[in-house]
Amino acid sequence: MKRIVTVPRADWQAGLSVYAYGAAAAAAARGWDESVCYEFSANQIDMIEGIADEVHGLIQDAVRHVIDNHLLALIGFPLDMARMVSGSWKTCRNRFGGPCAGLFGRLDFAYDGRDSLKLIGACYDGPCGLFAASIVQWNWLEAHFPEAGQFNGLHEGLVDRWQALAVGKRDRSTVHLVAATP
Numbered sequence: 001m002k003r004i005v006t007v008p009r010a011d012w013q014a015g016l017s018v019y020a021y022g023a024a025a026a027a028a029a030r031g032w033d034e035s036v037c038y039e040f041s042a043n044q045i046d047m048i049e050g051i052a053d054e055v056h057g058l059i060q061d062a063v064r065h066v067i068d069n070h071l072l073a074l075i076g077f078p079l080d081m082a083r084m085v086s087g088s089w090k091t092c093r094n095r096f097g098g099p100c101a102g103l104f105g106r107l108d109f110a111y112d113g114r115d116s117l118k119l120i121g122a123c124y125d126g127p128c129g130l131f132a133a134s135i136v137q138w139n140w141l142e143a144h145f146p147e148a149g150q151f152n153g154l155h156e157g158l159v160d161r162w163q164a165l166a167v168g169k170r171d172r173s174t175v176h177l178v179a180a181t182p
Contacts, residue, residue, distance in 0.1 A: 001038050001113035006144055008034035015139065032136055037144075044113075045151050051117050052107050059105075059122060063089070103161055104154065106133055130154075 009015075012034060040048070066072060067089050072082035106129040108121035123129045133154050141150050 001040055001044055001111065004037050004039055006034060006037055009140075009143055012140070012143075016136070032132065032140075034140060040151060047115070048109070048111070048117060048151075052109075055107055055119055055122075056105060103165070104130060104158060106130075 012032075066075065067086050070086075072085060073079060077085065103125050105122065105124040106126070107119060108123075110118045110120050133152060137150065137152065141148060
């Protein structure tokens with residue numbers, strides 16, 4: 001892993017206002033730092049990807065355990081929300097014949113540049129993570145290193161996941177989004 005110091009763009013935050021996502025764009029980029037970036041070798045990327053796949057599987061196993069053993073209330077979910085989460089998980093599992101992976105997930109790791117990778121956060125289906133991992137990162141990459149690639153399969157993964165979610169749906173032009181907040 002190579003640490004590269006860069007010059008932050010003076011207008012990068014103002015540039016986010018052109019997107020319809022609005023004020024949430026600034027929230028998505030709150031932890032964004034344009035003064036430094038990291039370059040990884042192909043071997044490091046393969047190692048990180050392998051560990052990320054393993055951690056994702058462990059998270060799926062943990063969620064399955066919590067739901068199958070009716071533990072959502074024990075970890076703080078209100079009863080009505082626990083029913084919704086459990087029902088959604090079971091519907092998805094029945095439909096796809098396995099655990100429901102959601103639309104996308106972001107795993108945040110601390111990395112020593114050699115072989116130690118520590119999970120510091122996981123966010124599944126959160127709009128800020130999606131915005132930061134797509135638009136904010138892509139705009140930065142295009143501005144600083146237009147010839148470089150990005151270790152991020154978000155676009156391809158979203159296309160594949162939307163196609164899987166659409167299987168058997170008659171009306172593929174409508175997406176229903178639901179949020180439950182206190």
